[in-house]
Amino acid sequence: DDFPLFLVDSAVPKLERLQISDNLATSSCSLEKKDKTSPIRRPDNGGTLAVLTRTLRVNHFPVKFNPDSIIFHYNVNVKSKFSSKVGQPRKLSNADLSVIREKLFSDDPERFPLDMTAHDGAKNIFSAVQLPEETITVEISEGEDEKITLYSVTLTLLNKLRLCKLMDYLCGHSFSLPRDILQGMDVVIKENSNRCTISVGRYFYPTNPPLVMKELRPGIIAVGGYHHSLKPTSQGLSLCVDYSVVPFRKQMSVLDFLHERIDNFNVGEFEKFRKYVEEVLIGLKVSVTHRKSQQKYSIVGLTPTATRYVTFPIDYVKGWKLEKEVSLLSFFNDKYDKDIVYKDIPCLDLGKGNKKNYVPMEFCVVAEGQRYPKERLDGVSAKTLEAMALAHPSERQGAIQKMVQSSDGPCG
Incomplete structure (x- = not known):
């Protein structure tokens, strides 16, 4: 379960211990004639005859592969x-x-x-x-x-x-790094993490179950994740895994999110909090629960009137042959067999461009994987996030080991 041990060259205190061969010029010249694009080899077997060795615990894991593949x-x-x-x-x-x-x-x-x-x-x-x-x-x-x-x-x-070309390079038979092969293998080893976790840039954040998770403030959580890449080393191909912590908005119903994010929020006095609701919600992405859909919608605003008074033209109702204006209440009841509970609060407008898409708040969930800006955290939350990111070496080691062993990780 421990990290693999790598040998790392330490500084040699006395340079006179190095023994440079007298025929260095001859060998270098012959090498240059053989292949002008090949680098000149370091003398003394690459400086290994006078090496002091130390063992270090590192976040590099040996990678085995079939060179015939x-x-x-x-x-x-x-x-x-x-x-x-x-x-x-x-x-x-x-x-x-x-x-x-x-x-x-x-x-x-x-x-x-x-x-x-x-x-x-x-x-x-x-x-x-x-x-x-x-x-x-x-x-x-x-x-x-x-x-x-x-x-x-x-x-x-x-x-x-x-x-086999990558193996030749790792064994020293070739001096040209096959970057196309390394890039392809890097995509392959990230495929499982891409499918199973939240991907943000080069980093992956597991949430089911989470690797590390802590609430920073109501509606905002810190989630631990990882970044990994393949590195060619003198001891073979290695998987380098590093640790990261990022604040996210918590996945939850929109109404619960408002209760957590706005002090003393009361659905019965919604108009009193409308300005705060718009500040908190506009721009967020949500998913809907009243029908099967994997699509995420951006909140562009709130309806000016309460849900019980919202109507829309028949053009927006595909295939229906009813009156000119359709009530949102009757539409959800007839189309989806849904009885709207919160009729006296606005709907969310999830439309694009000139097209309106009104959905009652109770059928909307804050979408997973939305980052929260670090600069908007208060002092206590920022210190908590910093403490998680700058974890003790033993905690960092445990987190990295857990990532590698996880079914959501690069080896899953």
């Missing part, structure tokens, strides 16, 4: 077609590309085995098996009653990454 590197070209309903092609985000890739692979797992591939979140897929090079149409629905969008996905083989 091949990783197939594919380019993924995704183009949005016209929606099956009204809509125009739009620029795809990395999150969109990940959803499309997972749908493609889940639709045809025999030809596209998800567990044998890794995606960098953009246009690159690395696979342990060969994949079909063809154009396939993928249908994506953002949720129940949402529009279906068609995408054409084309896979093109770019390269075959032979791991």
